[in-house]
Amino acid sequence: MASAEDDEMIYLGPVTFDEPIPVSAIPEEHGALQAASHVITIIYSGSGETRSLRGVDAVNEDDGWAWSAIWDTIHHTLETLARRHGRTLHTAATFASDGRGHGVLVVDAGNRLHDCQEDEDPEVHRTRTCSCYSWNPPSVEITEHERVPVPHAVPAGPFIDHIVTCADHGEVVCATSEHAAYFRREAHIVAEHTPRPLPLGPRPAAEALPARVLEQINEAAQELRRARGYDGGGAISYRDAARERTRRAEAELSESDLNDTVAALLQLCVELRAELSQ
Structure with a gap:
């Protein structure tokens, strides 16, 4: 569902977890959300060492516009938190986009966030019968690498996601198709685990x-x-x-x-x- 990086967007309304997540357990993801505080308000429960993350909301109608890549990062962070900590996402947000008009934000049964334009049926996105993840990665020759195991399937509500993890870099990707997961695994091996004979200096x-x-x-x-x-x-x-x-x-x-x-x-x-x- 990622849109072009030159597309400005705004989301108005909350995206929350069914149960808050302790901030002390998510320093990296919490930092990523704090970096986007110019377009979202982070919602907490509790205070001090017991403070927990409940979700995020838009700042306001005037200041919340940002490049779609920023919103993609926010949504990906929320999806990752829900998956890793066993939470369910809820949303009542709407969006406006320079390139794609208006619509509502939909969360499917596998905790993925979808942009549903105003002339679309939200149920299509809830059931993942949309085209949000229908890209076709090029074919690759699978390279064996002990630090990056092959993708493993995980339940995502009624769906199956495919996760690639790396012993050195953590989670590489959570893809909706096995083919896409293998492609991203191969790309990670080439980028991070292949010796570079060309001089960098x-x-x-x-x-x-x-x-x-x-x-x-x-x-x-x-x-x-x-x-x-x-x-x-x-x-x-x-x-x-x-x-x-x-x-x-x-x-x-x-x-x-x-x-x-x-x-x-x-x-x-x-x-x-x-x-x-x-």
Whole structure:
């Protein structure tokens, strides 16, 4: 149901839990809601160490407008809290959007929040027969990774959600389809658990390059530094020397005992490191 990030929206009305959640048990999620205090009012019960989160409400009709991405974060946080702490969400909120007009906020039986436009039937969203989660992620080759188990199915009212958790990063995604969960799992493995051979700075590149290759690159960098002291044609000889050093580095690399994939990656390291060294 996420809308475009350039779409401004406002929600008026409460989204609450059937039973409050102790604030002391949810520091990260509570912080995320506090960061959005310019568009919502956080509703509490109790005080001090016994204070609990009851839900959120809009600030007011004038100040509650925000990018849809901010509202998506708020709703995702509430959904996550309900799932992890066994609560049920309730809402009587309405919304207005620059891009999608007006409507009501609907919570389905699996504690997902849906934007239901004024010409739609809310029951379609309550039963998840809507198109809110109908995106089709591209096919991926599933990579085994011991730190990120395969998705596991969890009951969500009459529905089944698919959760991916990571031993290092916690919950990665809670998706409505198994296919989407596998796609997000693969994306997480690539982003967070795959070694990056490409240099993120001089040191990673230096560690990846063979010593003879690195020596030539450093010599090329010295020639380029010498070239800075001359204007116009006076720098040509030093730049030519730097190019020759780079060609030698490439030749050394091609003679190294590396497979084609590693050689291609290190070839890029050579080029990038030469640029970084100028």
